[in-house]
Amino acid sequence: MLTTVPELLPARTLAPAPPQDPLRCPACPVGTVPLVTEGDAWLTCARGHRFPVRDGIPVLLPGEEQRWSRASAAGAPPDHRRPPELDLTVVIPALAEAANLEGLMPQLTSVLDGTGADYEVLLVVGTGDVETQRIAATHGHRVRTLAEAGRGYGSAVRTGIAAARGRYVVSMDSDHPHPPEFIRSLWDQREAAELLVASRYVAGGRATMPLIRTVLSRILNLVFRRGLAIRVHDMSSGYRLMRTDAVRRLPLQARDFDLVQELLVTAYCHGWRVAELPFHYQPRQHGRSHAALLRFGLAYLGSFRRLWMLRNSIAAADYDDRAYDSVVPLQRYWQRTRFRHVTHLIAGEGPVLDVGCGSSRIIGALPAQSVAVDVLLHKLRHARRFGVPAVCASGFALPFADGSYPCVLSSEVIEHVPKDSPMLDELCRVLAPGGRLVVGTPDYASRLWPVLEAIYARVAPGGYACEHISHYTRPELLAAMAARGLAYEEGRTILGAEMILAFRKPG
């Protein structure tokens, strides 16, 4: 049985259908040349521009297509886009574990043979570990050793992931608590998430451990789950199946056991799905020494602060989604009021093109046939859970035909781009005659906003406040829209500091 965490993986998550109206090539004059699908991985235009579709999301950024063709012309795509040669790679940090490996390897290869997958096993060894190399040699070409690139468990796993030739990678320990039979369950559920955790602490999972370890492990997981606001019950289980291309690109630093949490949290912050599969954990009898336990604990605590910063930075894929439930009362009020105003102003206007959607919960409230657009792919990956088709594109060259949407929304975006950029023109271009444009941005003429922003910049350096490069006032925004022929209809504010204005394009 697969146990998933509802917040991470609602049922309607997966690869929403692409928008109905053909997308337009952003590398050709805007809005003119349709893109057609080529397999399920590419979109091409009649003039030969070619764009990738990644995880069901077309990536239509001008420049993206050139990078792809240059890479293929050179015959060597960048490392992380290297197509997998095998189905599965099993990575085992095998630092002085020859005794365990002797027993494990026959079981492991027998389980892997049973999956029908084309696989390899990578044993990451310390320098001079001839015993492990000897064991590997007895298992044929599918088992090889790899010298660790640094010292410690984390370095070994990262070394293995970097070298993996499989489309998926399993990380496991060489000792008894990670029985190889469980790989079959992980393999069967590989489509469920990009990171699948063998979990001791979800329903159906269990850990047979000495009391002291159970208590420490539970506390550790509780601290990480609550502190980092990730609803995963077993973040410290190192037995996992991962999609190689998803984890290979993550900026990981941990060298020791803290890699286990770092990898999960970082993957989640990049918008990848995490799910847990119930697992019975039975460590070897003598267990880890108290000194080793202390070392894990210290490594974990050391990484907590770094992971907390990552979780709470605007770079986290679910930042906007989480803000709706923020523990900071003002932020929660702000997000929920914005949600109410925006949904009111778009109601009854038909399908919405949400430009600069981020990972906001507004996406989940858009009517049928709406499309969510953002320049940040990882935010769209997270937003797949809302079940709305997503397109990765720039607001400067929207990949849509003129007048193709009866309602266009852009909330909290225009303050992030220069005033002389084509953004406002683009919003008006894709809006259908007679359609409604809803634009939200801070009102810098208000008394409250500049004060709030100064406080925000102080308490959250690197937050959104520092990215607000275009400061609009209400008269200025009204004039900008009037100059483009749009008529102002109605507006709302959040405490007078953020304005959300609705305009009508002449029919």
Ligand SMILES: [Zn+2]
């Ligand atoms: Zn083109």
